[in-house]
Amino acid sequence: MPEFSQPFSGNKCERKLDKNELIRAVRFxxxxxxxxxxxxxxxxxxxxxxxxxxxxxxxxxxxxxxxxNFLRLLKELCPDEKDFYKDGWEEASEVMGLKD
Ligand SMILES: [Fe+2]
Structure with missing residues (x-):
């Protein structure tokens, strides 16, 4: 979706992103x-x-x-985050009575 109000729309950032900024950009x-x-x-x-x-x-x-693609990159950038997703997956499976 075009989002021209974003500071990076059509332009590169004037500086390199730090790791936390990159993680947020990947989530976005x-x-x-x-x-x-x-x-x-x-x-x-x-x-x-x-x-x-x-x-x-x-x-x-x-x-x-x-x-x-982006989830794979996010796993590399933020490896601990997968544990949250796994916990949520297992919780939902339990609530729904599903094995996986
Ligand atoms: Fe796409």
Missing amino acids: SIASEFEAIQLYEQLRDSTEDENAKKLLTEVAGDEKEHVG
């Missing part, structure tokens, strides 16, 4: 990928044009892969 990127998925699937579900439906489905799938 993950959220942006989810937003893109929402947009493309909403558009797909709102049209009857078959070519558009096919392309939007394909592109939404690409965005889901990008979520995985």
